[in-house]
Structure formats: structure tokens, C-alpha cells
Amino acid sequence: MGTTKLSGKNADRAHILTANSLLTGRSLYWTPEGWSQSPDNAIRAENSEAVAELEARGKAEELVNMVVGAYVVPLASRDGNEPVAMRERRRIAGPSIALPGALTGPASA
Amino acid sequence: MYTYDAHDQALVDARAHEFRDQVARRLAGQISEDEFKPLRLQNGLYLQLHAYMLRVAIPYGVLSADQLRMLGFLADRYDRGYGHFTTRQNIQYNWTQLSDVADMLDHLASVQMHAIQTSGNCIRNVTTDAYAGVAADEWIDPRPVAELLRQWSTLHPEFAFLPRKFKIAVTGAAEDRAAMKFHDIGIAASLGENGEPLFDIWVGGGQGRTPRVAVLFESRVSLPKLLPVLDAMLRVYNLHGRRDNKYKARIKILVAEMGLEAYRDEVYADLANRDGSVFDEAPKEYARIEAQFAAAQQPPLTPASVERTDPAFAAWLDENVIAHRVEGYAAVTISLKSKGAIPGDATAEQMKAIADLAERHSASEVRVTHRQNLVLPWVPQDELRAVFDALVELGLAEANIGLASDIIACPGLDYCALATARSIPVAQRLSIELREREKREDLRGITVNISGCINACGHHHAATIGILGLNKAEQENYQVTLAGRADEGAQVGSILGPGFDAESLPSAIHRILDAFQALRQDGEDLASVYARVGKDPFKQAAYAPLEQAA
Amino acid sequence: MTDQTNDDDWVLEKSGEVKPGSSLPGALHLDPDTHGPGDVPLGINRPVLITFDSFANGRGFSLARQLRERHGPSLRIVAQGHLLPDQARHAFQSGFDEILISDNALNAYGAHAWDTALQTAVGALYLGEVSGGGIWNRRHGHELT
Numbered sequence: 001m002g003t004t005k006l007s008g009k010n011a012d013r014a015h016i017l018t019a020n021s022l023l024t025g026r027s028l029y030w031t032p033e034g035w036s037q038s039p040d041n042a043i044r045a046e047n048s049e050a051v052a053e054l055e056a057r058g059k060a061e062e063l064v065n066m067v068v069g070a071y072v073v074p075l076a077s078r079d080g081n082e083p084v085a086m087r088e089r090r091r092i093a094g095p096s097i098a099l100p101g102a103l104t105g106p107a108s109a
Numbered sequence: 110m111y112t113y114d115a116h117d118q119a120l121v122d123a124r125a126h127e128f129r130d131q132v133a134r135r136l137a138g139q140i141s142e143d144e145f146k147p148l149r150l151q152n153g154l155y156l157q158l159h160a161y162m163l164r165v166a167i168p169y170g171v172l173s174a175d176q177l178r179m180l181g182f183l184a185d186r187y188d189r190g191y192g193h194f195t196t197r198q199n200i201q202y203n204w205t206q207l208s209d210v211a212d213m214l215d216h217l218a219s220v221q222m223h224a225i226q227t228s229g230n231c232i233r234n235v236t237t238d239a240y241a242g243v244a245a246d247e248w249i250d251p252r253p254v255a256e257l258l259r260q261w262s263t264l265h266p267e268f269a270f271l272p273r274k275f276k277i278a279v280t281g282a283a284e285d286r287a288a289m290k291f292h293d294i295g296i297a298a299s300l301g302e303n304g305e306p307l308f309d310i311w312v313g314g315g316q317g318r319t320p321r322v323a324v325l326f327e328s329r330v331s332l333p334k335l336l337p338v339l340d341a342m343l344r345v346y347n348l349h350g351r352r353d354n355k356y357k358a359r360i361k362i363l364v365a366e367m368g369l370e371a372y373r374d375e376v377y378a379d380l381a382n383r384d385g386s387v388f389d390e391a392p393k394e395y396a397r398i399e400a401q402f403a404a405a406q407q408p409p410l411t412p413a414s415v416e417r418t419d420p421a422f423a424a425w426l427d428e429n430v431i432a433h434r435v436e437g438y439a440a441v442t443i444s445l446k447s448k449g450a451i452p453g454d455a456t457a458e459q460m461k462a463i464a465d466l467a468e469r470h471s472a473s474e475v476r477v478t479h480r481q482n483l484v485l486p487w488v489p490q491d492e493l494r495a496v497f498d499a500l501v502e503l504g505l506a507e508a509n510i511g512l513a514s515d516i517i518a519c520p521g522l523d524y525c526a527l528a529t530a531r532s533i534p535v536a537q538r539l540s541i542e543l544r545e546r547e548k549r550e551d552l553r554g555i556t557v558n559i560s561g562c563i564n565a566c567g568h569h570h571a572a573t574i575g576i577l578g579l580n581k582a583e584q585e586n587y588q589v590t591l592a593g594r595a596d597e598g599a600q601v602g603s604i605l606g607p608g609f610d611a612e613s614l615p616s617a618i619h620r621i622l623d624a625f626q627a628l629r630q631d632g633e634d635l636a637s638v639y640a641r642v643g644k645d646p647f648k649q650a651a652y653a654p655l656e657q658a659a
Numbered sequence: 660m661t662d663q664t665n666d667d668d669w670v671l672e673k674s675g676e677v678k679p680g681s682s683l684p685g686a687l688h689l690d691p692d693t694h695g696p697g698d699v700p701l702g703i704n705r706p707v708l709i710t711f712d713s714f715a716n717g718r719g720f721s722l723a724r725q726l727r728e729r730h731g732p733s734l735r736i737v738a739q740g741h742l743l744p745d746q747a748r749h750a751f752q753s754g755f756d757e758i759l760i761s762d763n764a765l766n767a768y769g770a771h772a773w774d775t776a777l778q779t780a781v782g783a784l785y786l787g788e789v790s791g792g793g794i795w796n797r798r799h800g801h802e803l804t
Contacts, residue, residue: 020156022135022136022142022207023136023206023207023208024160024161024206024207024208025156025157025159025160025161025205025206025207026159026160027158027159062142064138065135065136065137065138068142068156069142069156084583085583086522086580086583086584086585087158087522087528087529087580090158090522090523090531091158091159094159095159095523095524095533096523096531096533096534097451097523097533097534097537099189099190099191100190100191100450100451100454100455100456101189101190101191101456101457114798116783116794116797116798117794119783120781120783120784120785120794123779123780123781123782123783124781126779127779127780127781130775130779131745134772139768139769139772140743140768144714144743147714147715147743148743148745230715230717260785260794260795261785261786263784263785264781264784265784265786266720266748266749266750266752266753266784267717267720267721267724267749267753268717268720269717269720269746269749270714270715270716270717270720270746270749271717344721344724344725347717347718347720347721348691348695348718348721348722352715352716352718379725382696382725382728382729383725383728383729384728384789386789387786387787387788387789387793388786390795390796390798390799391795393795393798393799394795394798394799397798397799
């Protein structure tokens with residue numbers, strides 16, 4: 001975790017701001033309405049000034065104890081908010097497996 | 110098993126209360142996240158990909174039925190209805206909320222449990238053989254010394270900010286069922302000529318980025334000397350272990366860089382200069398603990414002959430039930446690796462059901478194995494059929510303990526913030542395919558372990574077939590290692606070659622097993638075949654289709 | 660979190676009381692990363708001042724323990740540097756007599772942070788000190804303090 005440097009291949013990418021909720025630990029994304037569990041409406045930073053603004057917003061939100069570990073996530077394309085990194089896509093999608101609580105007992109074994 | 114007295118209880122109560130206060134101060138902004146992080150880590154609370162994760166300690170893998178019931182209650186009330194048993198005999202809750210942790214710790218304290226030092230740069234859960242106290246080949250029950258070490262290490266003020274985490278394992282038999290030699294300190298307990306406990310101390314083992322097998326530090330250390338020596342070993346590590354590089358901070362690096370002899374000299378120099386009287390009561394404490402474990406051993410029963418005509422029951426007896434040191438009993442292992450289940454996961458309902466079974470059939474005792482399964486250690490032979498039938502009803506009677514389909518998998522990229530690839534879906538698919546295979550052919554002695562990153566929480570270095578999930582240009586890529594061993598012949602597996610993508614990995618594993626079957630002589634195991642023929646035949650088999658395509 | 664340039668502004672005692680500090684004239688300064696017990700001559704009659712460069716670096720706790728073991732109760736061992744209030748108990752239980760706190764730290768954490776941390780910290784550990792105490796001593800009948 002931590003801030004992403006806009007170096008090399010990430011320099012041309014749009015970025016969104018993510019963090020984890022201090023209280024619940026859930027992944028959150030910064031939207032015009034504040035923190036959201038979905039990145040769909042996340043504010044996109046299209047240049048390095050905008051990224052710096054997002055990072056400052058992240059620090060401010062940490063300081064008021066809303067979130068922990070805020071950082072910017074490079075996006076894969078100009079359309080849509082899907083991240084480049086597999087790890088970040090996984091944070092959005094949640095676990096890829098059916099959770100054990102969803103199983104219904106011996107019949108499914 | 111060990112039962113808390115008022116002192117033990119007061120300690121966990123106080124620790125839970127202290128953490129409640131630390132959380133309150135964090136939420137009130139009186140401490141920053143940077144300052145809170147080491148405090149929450151000392152109490153087993155991680156921040157993972159999707160939520161906080163609480164790792165609850167199960168000291169040396171022993172649980173009472175009531176404790177297991179409480180673990181199920183916590184899963185239901187504060188999590189998503191399940192928990193994950195780990196390769197260090199602990200349990201993890203994946204969906205913890207910070208606001209609930211203090212309440213969870215209070216519930217745990219009410220059944221003599223805690224989350225103390227299950228993470229952070231401190232001494233972690235001391236682990237041991239899951240069949241401690243009941244294995245037929247045991248020289249000495251390793252649990253009393255494990256409990257002694259738990260007390261010694263708990264909230265030890267000098268060792269709370271070590272260069273890195275510190276893991277200790279104890280064994281008490283010739284066969285090492287605790288992967289002892291892959292720990293920072295491994296202790297092999299045995300009996301001396303007068304029945305007194307003696308301890309061989311091994312140091313510098315570990316998996317992760319630079320896997321190492323431990324080396325022998327000192328043999329036949331007496332009980333009065335054990336804690337002073339261990340304390341000095343930790344002190345030299347705390348003083349001289351590297352703090353400049355997280356990947357070079359374990360004691361295995363210190364011993365390698367200093368040399369074992371120089372390290373020993375430092376340890377004994379420290380010992381010579383200190384007043385060891387703080388450890389004077391340790392032998393009495395050990396005797397007090399030992400008496401508790403001895404009192405919990407069950408009295409022998411008339412041996413019962415067990416009807417084996419039912420082939421499913423017979424297969425389960427062969428794979429999941431082991432001979433016991435006390436006449437009339439057997440130890441039953443419950444597989445949490447059945448039909449594509451998530452390795453090591455159990456639902457709250459399963460935990461409660463197993464707790465009930467333990468109460469009815471196992472002197473209310475359960476164990477957690479480092480292969481992420483559970484054990485009922487005290488089943489009377491004439492109750493084996495009843496236990497089997499109950500497990501079948503629960504879907505927990507898969508007869509695959511110790512077989513290839515009994516796969517160890519870390520949580521991986523589905524959960525873990527450190528992961529580079531997913532491990533669970535790979536484990537699920539392989540477990541199903543290997544289960545079919547092992548019913549048709551002899552794959553005895555094959556272990557398959559999967560880690561979702563280089564930290565090796567899935568113990569892939571110590572497996573016959575180890576799988577390491579890596580990130581190759583944002584695609585999952587799986588590297589295979591062969592001929593690792595976790596037992597007393599501990600050995601780090603060898604990397605086979607370039608990694609496979611998720612789709613082609615299972616067939617590569619099958620071709621490796623085909624090569625094994627073709628090459629083995631006289632029922633050799635894979636490690637022996639590998640030692641005899643080397644890597645090349647396996648490499649050729651694994652990569653064959655890729656070469657044909659080229 | 661804080662820039663502790665005037666560490667001796669305040670002194671934290673084992674009781675949790677924070678008193679105005681004073682510089683320690685003639686104190687022997689030790690850096691746990693480079694110094695060891697051999698740097699402190701036996702019979703020394705000056706205080707020893709050990710600096711923690713980071714709250715994650717626990718070397719100072721071992722150094723203090725070594726010094727206490729070698730010099731006994733007469734040596735005055737003082738901690739300064741980057742210690743969290745929650746680490747005060749580790750320091751005192753490792754043999755430190757006092758902890759120096761800067762104005763910055765006091766303002767950042769609040770004057771009562773150390774007292775609160777010490778009060779809520781788990782007091783009774785299994786092993787005692789050389790002078791006594793601890794759960795094992797209580798269990799097995801040796802109550803020297």
C-alpha cells in the first residue's frame with residue numbers, strides 16, 4: 001500500500017483514490033459524494049496536478065479518522081474505472097470463490 | 110489440557126481491556142494509524158484486502174469443545190459465518206470490523222482465549238504436533254513445554270519489538286509432525302536416562318523468500334537451562350538482527366551472516382553475565398502444567414475390534430484414523446479438504462457440530478493440525494462407527510488425510526493484502542482432480558501445498574509438490590517446486606522451471622505425477638525418486654506440451 | 660509523528676507521573692545500534708541515557724535489561740526518543756527507571772496518555788524481575804516484593 005508514484009507507464013494513466021474504512025476495513029473509493037464501496041463514480045484524476053489533489057484528499061481523510069491507507073490507483077483505460085493491477089481489481093470484486101457460509105450442507109458436498 | 114487459573118485469566122482480561130482502550134484512543138484520533146498499527150498487530154488484527162482480519166490464538170493447536178463453540182459463535186455474530194484454520198494452528202476471521210474487536214476479545218477471554226501476539230514483530234503462537242499426548246510413537250508430550258513457552262513469551266517486554274516475527278515449534282517424537290525445522294527456533298523434546306525432559310534446540314529455519322532448514326544450536330538442554338538459553342537467544346537476535354531490510358530480518362539471516370559459532374558465543378556470553386534467578390521457578394511451573402495435562406489423559410479402555418466390511422468406513426479408518434498411545438482409543442482427523450472445499454475453512458455450523466462430537470466422543474477435546482484440518486484426539490474404538498456416521502451427515506468424512514488432495518493453501522489474493530496470486534481456486538480444482546486420481550493409484554506420501562506469495566504461508570517449500578503463485582504482468586503465474594519435506598528429514602523443494610498460468614497448471618501437475626509413477630521403483634516416494642533421477646525427467650514431463658507447441 | 664528535539668522537557672516516572680525534566684549532566688549516551696554493555700564501566704556513577712530512534716526498534720529494551728543485570732539496582736537507566744505511550748510499560752519492565760518526553764510529544768499525545776497507558780497495561784506478567792514479582796513467583800510461593 002502507500003502512494004503510487006506517477007512514473008513511467010503509470011504517468012499517462014488516469015487515477016482514482018482508494019482507502020480502507022477505519023471502522024470496518026472495507027475498500028472505499030472517493031466519489032463526488034464522498035467515500036463509496038464502488039469505484040463506478042470515483043473521481044478520476046487525469047493529470048499529475050489532479051492526482052496530487054486526490055492524494056491530499058486522502059491524507060486529509062486519514063487525519064479525520066475516516067479511513068486508513070489512502071493511495072491512488074492507476075486505471076487500465078480512458079473509459080471506465082477498472083484498475084490496471086490485478087490486486088486492485090480483486091479489491092473491487094471481492095473474493096473470487098463462493099464463501100463457505102453460502103454452502104448449504106452435506107447435499108452440496 | 111491446560112486450564113487457566115486466576116492469574117492467567119486476569120492477564121487475558123487485562124489485555125482485552127487494554128486493547129479496548131487502544132481502539133478507543135485510535136477512533137478518537139489520539140493516536141495515528143502509524144502508531145496504532147504495531148499495537149493492533151500485537152493483538153492479531155491485520156488490515157487485508159477487503160476488511161480487517163483477526164487471528165485468534167489456539168495455543169499449540171488445542172481446543173476444548175466450549176472454545177470451539179465460541180469460535181463458531183464469533184463467526185456467526187461478528188463475521189460471515191465461517192473461519193479459517195491456519196498453518197500455525199490458529200484461526201482467522203476475514204470480515205472483522207474494528208468496532209467489534211474489543212467485544213470479540215472479551216468473548217474469547219471468557220473461554221480462556223485471546224489474540225495476543227498472533228501477528229507483529231514478536232514471539233508468535235508456539236505450535237506442536239496435533240497428535241501431542243495421543244500419538245503412539247511419542248517420547249514425551251510436547252504440550253507442557255509449549256505452554257511454558259507460551260507463558261514465558263506472553264507480553265515479554267524485551268521482545269515485543271523484534272526485527273521481525275518469531276516462530277517456535279516443539280516436537281516430542283522421532284517423527285516431526287510440526288515442521289519443527291522450518292521455524293526460527295525448533296525444539297525437539299525427549300526423555301533422559303532418569304525420565305527427565307531434555308531439549309534439542311534448533312535455530313534459523315524458515316520459509317518465505319529465503320527458505321532454510323534450521324541448524325542444531327544445542328542438544329540435550331535440561332529443563333532448568335531451557336528458558337535462560339532461549340531468552341538469551343532471543344536477546345542476541347533482538348540486539349543484532351538486521352533492521353535495515355524486512356527481507357533480511359529473520360534470525361535465519363543473522364545466524365547465516367554471523368555464523369552459528371559466533372551466534373552461540375554471543376548467547377552464552379550473555380547468559381554468563383546475567384542473574385538467571387528470574388527463571389528459577391520455571392521447572393516448578395513446568396511440573397504444575399505437566400500435571401494438568403497428565404490428569405486430562407483418559408484411562409485405558411478394553412480394545413474393541415472395529416468392523417471393516419463397509420468399504421467407505423474402511424477407507425476412512427485407513428486414512429483418517431491413527432493408532433493411539435492409550436489402549437482402546439483412536440485419534441480421528443476431520444478433513445476440511447473435501448470436494449473442493451476451501452482448505453482450512455469451517456462454517457459456524459460445522460464448528461458447533463464438531464464441538465458437539467468432541468463432547469460426545471472425544472473427552473471434549475479438539476486439535477488443529479498445521480495442515481489445516483481438525484482432530485478428535487480421544488475417540489474410543491467402539492465409537493468410531495458413530496463418529497464416522499455423524500461426519501458423513503455433516504459432509505466431513507472425506508478419507509483423504511495426508512493424501513495429495515489434502516492440500517494446504519494460504520488465503521491468497523482472494524483475501525490477503527500481501528498476495529501476488531490466488532491460491533484457493535487452484536487448491537480447489539487440484540484437490541478435486543487429485544482426489545479422483547488417488548482413488549485409482551497409489552499417491553501415498555505426496556503432499557501439495559500452495560502459497561499465494563513469496564511469504565510462503567502455504568508452506569510450499571516443504572511440500573512434495575509446492576506451488577507458488579506470482580504476478581507476471583498482472584496475470585497469475587504459478588511456479589512449481591518439487592521434493593520438499595516438512596518432517597524430520599526437512600528439505601526445501603527445488604524450483605522446477607518457469608511458471609504456468611492457472612489453466613495449464615493442473616495438467617502440468619498431472620504430468621509430473623505421471624512421470625513419478627513411470628520412474629518409481631519398489632514403491633519409492635517422490636522425494637526418493639527425485640533424489641535418484643534428478644530434476645530433468647520431471648521438467649521434461651511438466652513442460653512437454655509447451656515444447657511440442659514450440 | 661513528533662520531532663523530539665528537546666527530549667528532556669519532561670520525565671515520566673514508573674508511577675505514571677510526568678514531572679518537569681532537567682538535563683542529565685554527565686549522562687552516558689548510548690545508541691543501541693552501536694553500543695553494548697561493554698561501553699558502561701562497572702561501578703559507573705553517572706546515569707545512562709539510551710535513545711530509541713524508532714518505536715519499531717526494540718534494541719534499547721535488551722540493552723537496558725543487560726545493563727540492569729550487570730549493574731544491579733544502583734545504575735540509573737533513562738530512555739529517550741521515539742517511544743509511544745503504550746511502550747512505557749515495556750521500558751519500565753525492561754529495567755528503565757525513567758523516560759524523557761519532549762514538549763512536542765506531550766502536546767501530541769496529551770499529558771495523561773502515559774499514565775493512562777501504564778494504568779491499562781497488563782501489569783502482572785509470568786516472569787518477575789530479579790527483585791521478585793510475577794505470576795510464577797506468586798504461584799510457587801516466592802513473594803519477595
